[in-house]
Amino acid sequence: MNISTHCGGFCQTNGYLVETEEGAVAIDAPEGMFQFCKQKSVKPTGLLLTHQHFDHVEDAALFDHDDVPIYASEPCRPDLQLDDVLRAWGLAKQIEQFTVDHILTTTGSNLVLAGVEFELRAVPGHSPDSFVFHVALFQKLFGGDTLFADGGIGRTDFPHGDHDLLIHSIREQLLSLPDDTEVLPGHGPPTTIGQEIVKNPYLA
Numbered sequence: 001m002n003i004s005t006h007c008g009g010f011c012q013t014n015g016y017l018v019e020t021e022e023g024a025v026a027i028d029a030p031e032g033m034f035q036f037c038k039q040k041s042v043k044p045t046g047l048l049l050t051h052q053h054f055d056h057v058e059d060a061a062l063f064d065h066d067d068v069p070i071y072a073s074e075p076c077r078p079d080l081q082l083d084d085v086l087r088a089w090g091l092a093k094q095i096e097q098f099t100v101d102h103i104l105t106t107t108g109s110n111l112v113l114a115g116v117e118f119e120l121r122a123v124p125g126h127s128p129d130s131f132v133f134h135v136a137l138f139q140k141l142f143g144g145d146t147l148f149a150d151g152g153i154g155r156t157d158f159p160h161g162d163h164d165l166l167i168h169s170i171r172e173q174l175l176s177l178p179d180d181t182e183v184l185p186g187h188g189p190p191t192t193i194g195q196e197i198v199k200n201p202y203l204a
């Protein structure tokens with residue numbers, strides 16, 4: 001399994017491309033993610049969204065138009081994309097809407113795409129639709145905007161944000177993973193569960 005990172009857009013958001021001998025999976029769609037895949041001549045078998053905040057879905061419609069199935073925990077919803085916040089910021093940019101082909105749940109079996117088994121965990125708090133994707137075999141966690149390197153956590157001052165719920169989600173769903181699990185977050189460099197247990201002031 002090879003993972004490459006594309007960081008793009010106004011919020012410097014990470015998208016990850018997971019490649020195996022059986023295919024590829026894109027995780028989140030910041031601005032430029034579609035072109036990043038194109039440049040590698042890779043068409044993912046699926047696009048997984050950790051959540052629908054605008055900076056994680058800017059390129060989602062491009063994948064949709066290219067018939068890449070989209071996986072998310074909710075149907076496409078402008079309120080989850082923070083359309084009010086974008087308007088308040090005076091950002092003319094509109095997020096092009098897309099179709100969520102598969103709704104993620106925690107009650108079904110693990111999701112297997114391109115030969116990679118993703119365990120799905122719901123982690124509401126930063127946003128109500130936040131999920132993380134755990135690849136146990138490779139000890140990787142695609143963490144979205146939950147836990148960041150060097151003591152950060154997802155912000156909760158946006159609409160639908162809930163700080164206490166986020167802390168609860170991190171404790172239950174992330175800190176229960178093995179210490180050497182590498183967290184690949186939605187912003188900034190990777191970290192590990194073990195490092196954040198020691199360093200993260202929010203989890204003290």
Ligand SMILES: [Zn+2]
Nearest residue numbers: 051053126145
């Ligand atoms: Zn977010």
